[in-house]
Amino acid sequence: MELNPGAEGSLVVGTGELLAAGQFRLSAAGHYQHRPLILFQQGQSAAAVSGRSTLHVAAAWAPLTRLQVAGQVPLVMLQNLGPGALNPAAPTSFLLSTPTVGVRLGLLTQSAQGGFDVAVGADVGLNVGNADGYARDDGPRFLPRVMAGRHLGPLRVALDVGLMIRPGGRITEESPRAQDELGNEVRLAGALASTGRRTRWELNVRGMVPLSKQPGSMELLPGLRYLVNPSLELFGLAGVGLGKTPGTPLFRVLAGGSFGSVLPRQGPGEASVRCDLGQSLPPEECPNRDDDGDGLRNGLDRCPLDPGNGEPDGCPIKDTDKDGIMDRLDACPLEPGPASRQGCPVRDEDGDGVEDEEDRCPREPGPRENQGCPLVDNDKDGISNDDDRCPDEPGPPEREGCPEEDLDKDGVPNREDMCVNAKGEASNLGCPAHELPLVSLAVDHLELRGNKVAFEKGQARLRPGVSLVLDWVARVMREHPEIPLVLVGAHTDDQGMADTNRLLTQQRAEVVRRYLIDKGVPAERLEARGYGPDVPLDTNLTANGRENNRRVEFKILREGHRGTDAPRR
Known part of the structure; x- marks a missing residue:
């Protein structure tokens, strides 16, 4: 068994999702397998290895956005040899198993519009482990693979298909009828996992389709993961095995932790795991939370930070321009206006009190009775030509725009002249200097x-x-x-x-x-x-x-x- 070193979505199944550029993850897990190697001969079975405890150390790093490199080293800490052991004197503790190095290349990334996460990869198993303790193959092994996954709301599904290419042969030559042959095989794995929560579960199914005489097998591995903080995660797996393929245990238990970039990526339409950590986050990262406490989840709330007051979209009734018409019904929400104009102001560019729609001269002030156009006043006496009896000669309103009478032509109008028939000065009320009016x-x-x-x-x-x-x-x-x-x-x-x-x-x-x-x-x-x-x-x-x-x-x-x-x- 090998871990998924980046642990994106699943601990043991590749999901097509990679770490972001510059992120790394370091994992360590203790692993117990019960009866992982049983030899079957003429209907009889005997455990060559009745129990094995292993320490798995795995690391993953993404130097680029779509490139991830990884490696893992399994160390057999303790194993019990059964009555079917081929070499009863084989070492039983502190054995190096098969180290693995690999590379993954991201091809597609799921977006808000849809699609899948798709990646290809290749792992190489190095035959440097302890051969006497059933800890390695006779030569290097290769595992090219294709991984794909997709977020489906609060769930993630994944499929991992690979071809294991390794040296063939039998574990023992004692009996030609013993079912102990190894060879190439197709490895199939699927996963269903929850997302967006601090505590997550996953269900993994792993299977093998042999391409040689070896028998097939499959395993069911449910697991739990708990995010302690953005840099530390604890996890555990337990499962049962079915089939007679060498290396398939009756059951296995695995527990460990990861350090580094353990915060999972937020998929389209799902909540960020950070929402469960009590961090201050924008509402779009936490669609299942109700930040404004109005009873409507952020994902359905058009105004997630402002409590709504009865509106179905979760927004408060706003009236920015204070004209008594709520913004969503106001054609001009930033300018006050009457309801009869859908909240838009009365336009009167020239400020003459006549609306532009009714103003024949919208850029020149004029009275309403003249349809908003300025009055023509040829003699500039303040009386429009229409009302001026003398439109070309200035005069006061009391004379209907006609000039003042001045019979004696002394510059003092008759209405102020006390000597109408004799020239005089204005200071003497129009009378000659020798007369005192x-x-x-x-x-x-x-x-x-x-x-x-x-x-x-x-x-x-x-x-x-x-x-x-x-x-x-x-x-x-x-x-x-x-x-x-x-x-x-x-x-x-x-x-x-x-x-x-x-x-x-x-x-x-x-x-x-x-x-x-x-x-x-x-x-x-x-x-x-x-x-x-x-x-x-x-x-x-x-x-x-x-x-x-x-x-x-x-x-x-x-x-x-x-x-x-x-x-x-």
Whole structure:
């Protein structure tokens, strides 16, 4: 019996698998054979060797990826010679048996896509052992062989076929009828072994088909292997022999260990043995493990390091872009977007609020009402040509894009010019330097810049000097016909009876209105209203506050506000 020196898959059967480049393996095993040599003659049997204990030392090394060299030396430590021994005086201990050297060449390697591990090899048995102790042949022996194997999930099958070529002849010449002839033979071996676990089993069957007159035989050898660590393995074999071929024991027991590159190669679709050693390994090396603890084995888990939460593929529900749509259903998992767009964002390249799909000008910002295209504004006044009454002349929005009127051509537009018919400076509200305008035009009222409109105490009669400021009010209204209506509002403080004050202020407002009409302002552009103390401008607790509350205001009423606007506060 010879060991498989690389021990890939099986301890005694070649599987077509070789050590990786640079790996080595050194093995030593103790081996006991019971009645390995029995002579049969005329129906009688006698044990020439009733028991033999052998130490096997084997080594294998792979200098290249597909090349492996090996050798083994069997040492007979002790053997018992039986009554059928041909030489009762033969030595019984410390005998060198037949050393063997060999080479194996890998031809094919199984991949994830399929195939087989196939190798060829040749072993040479050197006839340097002890001949007196039945420990060698008469000359060298040769064993060319073909080995093939395949991983089938957690199992490995192998077939080893070889042709033993050795010197023929008989062990003894005492009787021509003794069945002790040796010669060439075909050696067949098969193996079935488990893979991917720290403790593995194997079942080996070895047989011999003679090519001479010697009888045939076969053996059944189950075994166990235990990986102590990535560099040390322990193993044991036990088996029974059937047949009368010389060297076939009634039973044999073998136990030993290996050192070096003892970690078996991980085959396609199987777990690495290292998974049982408690090492930190990537999930693909341990398909039968559940690294994330979600109840799904690594081999079936698409996310073996992330615990799944109910998903059949073992992956957690991920939403990378936080848009509420899980990644596996999100057409754009890295960009947030609404469910109506399958999680993809609304594309708006020009940032104008109009989606690119609806934007006629996706690279130029424009309002939605113009289908996302920019508005054309020839005069650059901020009003599109479609809404601009004067598209080629800049003007303010209140004039619908038309330029400001300037009757006196002094550069001050009419709406700011208090002297529309006389050239002046902007700093003087458009009036000539020798005139000081006492009124300015605001958006919703006429602002008095001179003295306030004052009345005699408790009466509806204007004080002397008030006519100057009222003349300016009349002048501005005449020169600005665009002012549709001015509400003349009169107010008092809270001194006296409220109803009396309301009547007094109504009379005062009518006096001012009549004065402006007399100065040429059309009556339909003026309205008078007295408020009494109802709308104070300041506090009535102080003399200054009460003085501020006694006033006349000129509020400009636009279209649709006639008779409804309250005086300016």
